[in-house]
Amino acid sequence: QLQLRESGSGLVKPSQTLSLTCAVSGGSINSDAYSWSWIRQPPGKGLEWIGYIYHSGRTSYNPSLKSRVTISVDRSKNQFSLILSSVTAADTAVYYCARSYKGGAAYYYFYMDVWGKGTTVTVSS
Amino acid sequence: QSVLTQPPSASGTPGQRVTISCSGSSSNIGSKTVNWYQQLPGTAPKLLIFSNNQRPSGAPDRFSGSKSGTSASLAISGLQSEDEGDYYCAAWDDSLNGLIFGGGTKLTVL
Numbered sequence: 001q002l003q004l005r006e007s008g009s010g011l012v013k014p015s016q017t018l019s020l021t022c023a024v025s026g027g028s029i030n031s032d033a034y035s036w037s038w039i040r041q042p043p044g045k046g047l048e049w050i051g052y053i054y055h056s057g058r059t060s061y062n063p064s065l066k067s068r069v070t071i072s073v074d075r076s077k078n079q080f081s082l083i084l085s086s087v088t089a090a091d092t093a094v095y096y097c098a099r100s101y102k103g104g105a106a107y108y109y110f111y112m113d114v115w116g117k118g119t120t121v122t123v124s125s
Numbered sequence: 126q127s128v129l130t131q132p133p134s135a136s137g138t139p140g141q142r143v144t145i146s147c148s149g150s151s152s153n154i155g156s157k158t159v160n161w162y163q164q165l166p167g168t169a170p171k172l173l174i175f176s177n178n179q180r181p182s183g184a185p186d187r188f189s190g191s192k193s194g195t196s197a198s199l200a201i202s203g204l205q206s207e208d209e210g211d212y213y214c215a216a217w218d219d220s221l222n223g224l225i226f227g228g229g230t231k232l233t234v235l
Contacts, residue, residue, distance in 0.1 A: 039170075046229045047215075062224075107224075110217045111160040112172060113172045115170055
């Protein structure tokens with residue numbers, strides 16, 4: 001059974017860099033069928049997709065965050081990571097990693113079918 | 126304000142049928158498939174419906190999805206107390222070039 005688990009810095013100072021890792025177990029990250037996504041949820045608010053990566057390293061980012069986001073993959077460790085630079089209080093959220101599926105032409109199908117439990121990141125001095 | 130519009134709240138009594146709407150545009154729902162996620166209190170979201178009306182393995186058949194034009198709906202029949210939580214629709218948006226979520230609907234079982 002595929003499981004994802006987020007880990008990383010729980011408290012980050014404003015203007016610094018947030019760094020999280022998602023460890024994948026019970027399955028391989030080296031699948032052409034799936035990509036690996038990050039999603040976040042500010043306290044009391046809705047979900048926001050951050051971006052995804054394939055095992056090949058190909059990425060797609062939310063345009064609103066693109067200038068500050070880097071998602072990378074470590075195939076040898078079966079994990080992928082999120083870096084978000086120049087953080088502010090608005091980046092305080094629960095961050096989820098998930099397996100995502102893209103199918104059809106032009107993202108006709110795109111959904112996340114397996115999610116991690118999430119990790120809380122607080123931006124504060 | 127989200128690109129996909131959902132009612133902020135919905136409610137029903139046990140056993141009732143409840144529907145949650147999701148309104149979008151031609152650049153998202155009108156040209157892509159819609160997915161629904163269930164988030165129970167204090168837990169991570171879970172895929173409930175994908176590709177407009179498909180249930181993943183393990184999702185109860187009390188949940189069903191539909192789409193017409195630029196709108197989609199999630200229907201829950203035989204409402205149960207454990208269905209209480211937040212429900213989000215989502216679809217890819219060509220104009221924004223990214224995945225977008227609705228603002229979420231908080232379902233209360235009275």
